[in-house]
Amino acid sequence: MSATRLTVGWVPLTDVAVLIAAAERGFAAREGLDLVPVREASWANTRDKLVFGHFDAAHMLAPLAVATTLGLGHVALPLVAPFMFNLGGNAVTVSRPLAAALAAHGGLTGDLADAGAALGAVARERLAAGQGPLTFAAVFPFSTHAYQLRLLFLAAGLDPERDVRLVVVPPPFMVDALRRGLVDGFCVGSPWNSVAVDQGVGTILLLGNAIVPRAPEKVLAVPAERAQAPEIAALIRALAAAAAWCATPENRADLAALLAEPRHLDAPAEVVRRTLDGALVIDGAGTVRSDPDFLLLGANRPEPRQADWLADAMVAAGHLPQDAGNAARAVFRADLYDAALAARTRG
Structure with a gap:
């Protein structure tokens, strides 16, 4: 049986680690997927190509998934976020x-x-x-x-x-x-x-x-019309397995080298490794500020409380009206995440 091809847009940041690892360390292939990550320079490009059907899914800013669903500043396309790529970073x-x-x-x-x-x-x-x-x-x-x-x-x-x-x-x-x-x-x-x-x-x-501990950052954004498709469930399972691999300290050297490649971040592997470790050099004197929770790649279930924080932040910024708090919860779909992983357990 041939693999199902999925194209996923992404923007060069360390938090794309799970997507790249899923494609290049065999996790997607094990789920019967031909996963093709496509690099984009900006979030506007990524959103547009998802909205207009050039991508099957996207690595996306969590608030942008809500804004796109509501058509804020752009045409509307209902999206779901069944997987959280990272917290913080x-x-x-x-x-x-x-x-x-x-x-x-x-x-x-x-x-x-x-x-x-x-x-x-x-x-x-x-x-x-x-x-x-x-x-x-x-x-x-x-x-x-x-x-x-x-x-x-x-x-x-x-x-x-x-x-x-x-x-x-x-x-x-x-x-x-x-x-x-x-x-x-x-x-x-x-x-x-x-x-x-x-x-x-x-x-x-x-x-x-x-500023905000463990802020919800990037999500897997999928058009709502495809939310129940079997290939999306397979993608969630592949990403979950890749996230577990990425969150294992013993794999950080390999992950940093993979992300540092010119086709990905095109940044020194040492710099990428420091961000994965949460030990950042903050100034020209070499001062290091450490935070083991700086970038969390293994907290992948889209939680309602994260959606609530986003809604509150968007309301405070004037991006959502006071009565639109449920909009973020409708995008964050923990049920899809749970169903996909339950299917793996049954298998």
Whole structure:
């Protein structure tokens, strides 16, 4: 019997590890799938190709799956998220000049309150001097990154709509934007924060868990009309097996080398390994900040509480009306995840 071909779009980030491992370490083949991951530069491209039928599924920002289902800023396509690729993995990185200014106010401790107080002081100093607002980048308007930045701005006593400028930059271009002085800081998934530090253009201000512990990040997004298809259940099982492999420390060297390849992240294997280990070099002096939960690849069931957090964050940002809280729960489909794994158990 020939394998069922599935194309899945993805954006170059360490949290795509489970998808790449499923395709290249045999987990998809064991489920009778010919899994073809297709690299895209931006979340807009990934969403568009899924919506218009060029992909069977996608590695997608969890809030974007909700926004796409509701047609926020785009045509609507109902999606389901039956698998969680990862929790966490983001960080906030700032330019070296901004880091120096924040350090003068005690803002580089890794604590949200300290970072917020320092950022607020620096931002107000700039505004008082007529220098204009600081510019920060997130990867997409409907993203955990944007919501984490909003929480940082609020901790700074800053109005996210008035006192700072928030722009969108695709993950692979974040370091270039910082190097060229187009942004003062950004929130992005690994490895791009670490790449900015290693290339001498950035300092990691906060790890994501300092803002939102275990934030729901990327999901497997599938058109709702295909939610019950047997190949989707097979894909969930393949991803679950790959996630268990990725979450095993003994496999990290192999995984880091695989992800570091030019066709994947095109980043040094050592940098990728540090993000997998949760031991990040945060500045030019080689300071290491460790968080074993920085990037969790083995927590894959889409939980209702994660959907509730997303809904609250989207409402707070003005992306959802107050009465739309159930929209995220309708996308997060733990029942599909459970059914797929139960079928493997029965088999």
